[in-house]
Amino acid sequence: MELNRGKQAIASGGGSRSIANHVFHMINRETQTPPSPFEVYYKLHYNAKKGWLNY
Numbered sequence: 001m002e003l004n005r006g007k008q009a010i011a012s013g014g015g016s017r018s019i020a021n022h023v024f025h026m027i028n029r030e031t032q033t034p035p036s037p038f039e040v041y042y043k044l045h046y047n048a049k050k051g052w053l054n055y
Contacts, residue, residue, distance in 0.1 A: 013053055016046045 014022060022043065026035040035043075045053050 013047055019044070 017025075019040065023034055023040055026039065026043065028032070028035075047053060
């Protein structure tokens with residue numbers, strides 16, 4: 001699996017959850033507003049220790 005994972009062009013830190021599920025959990029509870037596309041992209045493709053996961 002590690003070899004196949006290394007072949008992917010774009011890395012993602014989203015885990016096994018779908019993007020829609022990530023968006024659902026990022027909805028602001030007070031105002032019921034969904035996150036912006038940039039906020040979702042940032043959450044899925046940025047790691048504080050490694051930086052941007054895309055090459």
